Amino acid sequence: MFVSFILAKVQAYFRYRETVRELSLLSNRELDDLGISRSQIDIIARQTAAA
Structure with missing residues (x-):
C-alpha cells in the first residue's frame, strides 16, 4: 500500500517535470497559439501530473 502511494507520487512528479x-x-508564439502564457506552465504541469 505505502509503496504504491510513493510510486504514484514519483510518477506524478516525473509527469510534472x-x-x-x-x-x-x-516559443512564446507557439504557447500563444495554444492559449497558454509562460506564467501558466507551472499550473498546467501540476494539473497534468494530478490527472
Whole structure:
C-alpha cells in the first residue's frame, strides 16, 4: 500500500517535470497559439501530473 502511494507520487512528479520541460521548449508564439502564457506552465504541469 505505502509503496504504491510513493510510486504514484514519483510518477506524478516525473509527469510534472516532463510537462514543464516540453512547454518550456515552446516559443512564446507557439504557447500563444495554444492559449497558454509562460506564467501558466507551472499550473498546467501540476494539473497534468494530478490527472
